[in-house]
Amino acid sequence: MFVKVCGLATTADIDVAAEAGADAVGLVISGTSVRGLGRDRVAELVAHVPDGVLSVLVVNDTPAVEAAGIAAALGFGALQLHGRAYGPGEFGAAAGVFPRLWRATALADGPDTRVGALGEEVLLLDSPRAGSGARWDLSLLDAARPEGHWLLAGGLGPGNVAGAIAAARPWGVDVSSGVESAPGVKDHALIRAFVAAAKAAAASPATGSAPAQPSGAPAGP
Numbered sequence: 001m002f003v004k005v006c007g008l009a010t011t012a013d014i015d016v017a018a019e020a021g022a023d024a025v026g027l028v029i030s031g032t033s034v035r036g037l038g039r040d041r042v043a044e045l046v047a048h049v050p051d052g053v054l055s056v057l058v059v060n061d062t063p064a065v066e067a068a069g070i071a072a073a074l075g076f077g078a079l080q081l082h083g084r085a086y087g088p089g090e091f092g093a094a095a096g097v098f099p100r101l102w103r104a105t106a107l108a109d110g111p112d113t114r115v116g117a118l119g120e121e122v123l124l125l126d127s128p129r130a131g132s133g134a135r136w137d138l139s140l141l142d143a144a145r146p147e148g149h150w151l152l153a154g155g156l157g158p159g160n161v162a163g164a165i166a167a168a169r170p171w172g173v174d175v176s177s178g179v180e181s182a183p184g185v186k187d188h189a190l191i192r193a194f195v196a197a198a199k200a201a202a203a204s205p206a207t208g209s210a211p212a213q214p215s216g217a218p219a220g221p
């Protein structure tokens, strides 16, 4: 089970997530999020991400090509284009600058749920309000379950991630609010508990096994 912890704000957050066994960490640039960081802070933090942990730049209101330029310049491992602002044109243009793209969307928006439909390496299915901690109706997956490298997100936490994995059968999971003590403030004990619960659930016979990771990159696609 691939585990991403998103919205990290300090080097200590990164250290704890990495030591807990997270496969990826997300740093957010956003004018609308409490977790939004400035470019200089993002540069400091991404330089702190250890080898073997995938660094993901997450944006929802930065123009795609600009975000791709930031991801390339700062040495990110992936760029998560999050939400309705990014369509086929944005993905195509961004890929010319930085090809390691993730697409984050909500099933309620009726997206194409084929992984790679817009050229992305990873699809993330979230609640309609990114980073809100809100859950969504996983039965929607019955009619549109992706295959391959897709992450489940939206209102996950240490106490519900095992059940969500069993119900949704994702390749990976993503969390932000569920490992915080206050909006934008990560709780290190909750990060450790979340990663442990997700990894344990993936090892359980009840949840089955996820597809193998593709080659060519540390700790992720």
Ligand SMILES: O=C(O)c1ccccc1NCC(=O)[C@H](O)[C@H](O)COP(=O)(O)O
Pocket: 006, 007, 026, 028, 030, 032, 033, 034, 035, 036, 058, 059, 060, 082, 126, 127, 129, 130, 131, 132, 133, 134, 153, 154, 155, 156, 174, 175, 176, 177, 178
């Ligand atoms: O986390 C944010 O504040 C955020 C803001 C703008 C775009 C994306 C954002 N987060 C992206 C993520 O990958 C979150 O982890 C995901 O939405 C799940 O969030 P949560 O329900 O709080 O666990």
